[in-house]
Amino acid sequence: MPLLGKGALAIWNAITPExxxxxxxxxxxEHMPERVGVPGFLRGRRWISTGRPHDxxxxxxxxxxxxxxxxxxxxxxxxxxxxxxRVLPHFRDTFRLGCRVSASWGRGQGGALLTIRLQGPGxxxxxxxxxxxxxxxQLTGVxxxxxxxxxxxxxxxxxxxxxxxxxxxGEVEGSGPDPWILLVECNDAELxxxxxxxxxxxxxxxxxxxxxxxxxxxxxxxx
Numbered sequence: 001m002p003l004l005g006k007g008a009l010a011i012w013n014a015i016t017p018e019x020x021x022x023x024x025x026x027x028x029x030e031h032m033p034e035r036v037g038v039p040g041f042l043r044g045r046r047w048i049s050t051g052r053p054h055d056x057x058x059x060x061x062x063x064x065x066x067x068x069x070x071x072x073x074x075x076x077x078x079x080x081x082x083x084x085x086r087v088l089p090h091f092r093d094t095f096r097l098g099c100r101v102s103a104s105w106g107r108g109q110g111g112a113l114l115t116i117r118l119q120g121p122g123x124x125x126x127x128x129x130x131x132x133x134x135x136x137x138q139l140t141g142v143x144x145x146x147x148x149x150x151x152x153x154x155x156x157x158x159x160x161x162x163x164x165x166x167x168x169x170g171e172v173e174g175s176g177p178d179p180w181i182l183l184v185e186c187n188d189a190e191l192x193x194x195x196x197x198x199x200x201x202x203x204x205x206x207x208x209x210x211x212x213x214x215x216x217x218x219x220x221x222x223x
Contacts, residue, residue: 019090098154106144
């Protein structure tokens with residue numbers, strides 16, 4: 001199915017090996033339910049990297065991009081729970097970006113995901129996304145294709161959670177040019193990797209592009 005709303009919050013992060021078990025318990029039982037409970041948050045999903053250990057991608061779908069800087073959400077970011085305070089210092093290589101949904105097609109949720117962070121090509125895709133992504137959309141086993149436009153003003157607001165994460169190794173949130181994000185949902189990780197090597201290879205070879213493939217671990221819709 002297409003993404004549920006007009007906004008999205010995309011988060012890439014790694015976790016220290018010693019903090020990973022606690023991260024799973026926290027993210028599954030407290031953190032994602034808390035986030036999906038914020039007004040305007042519609043669904044949260046977490047994937048794990050197929051090639052990098054302790055590396056994750058989380059996507060929250062929201063009613064609008066303004067949800068990501070709304071009063072209720074900022075209240076949560078500035079009043080982290082004791083468990084959140086314990087887990088966040090274990091985050092590494094964090095990249096977090098609020099986005100507008102520029103285009104979204106789909107017919108369900110895929111078990112695997114290809115993520116590509118694009119610089120210049122993102123704007124090119126946005127001019128004619130249907131034509132540009134037609135080949136990918138038609139591939140057998142591709143479940144959904146989504147193009148997200150960066151809205152960095154939503155995630156550059158200082159918060160207590162940012163303070164807890166600190167300037168950890170690889171932290172890039174709020175620095176440099178803001179990428180467009182292309183997401184391709186697939187049946188399985190093998191297809192996601194084939195899409196990256198095939199139709200998306202031209203984007204992946206660019207020096208300013210960051211790509212990865214992931215397996216779905218957890219999905220939670222708003223009740």
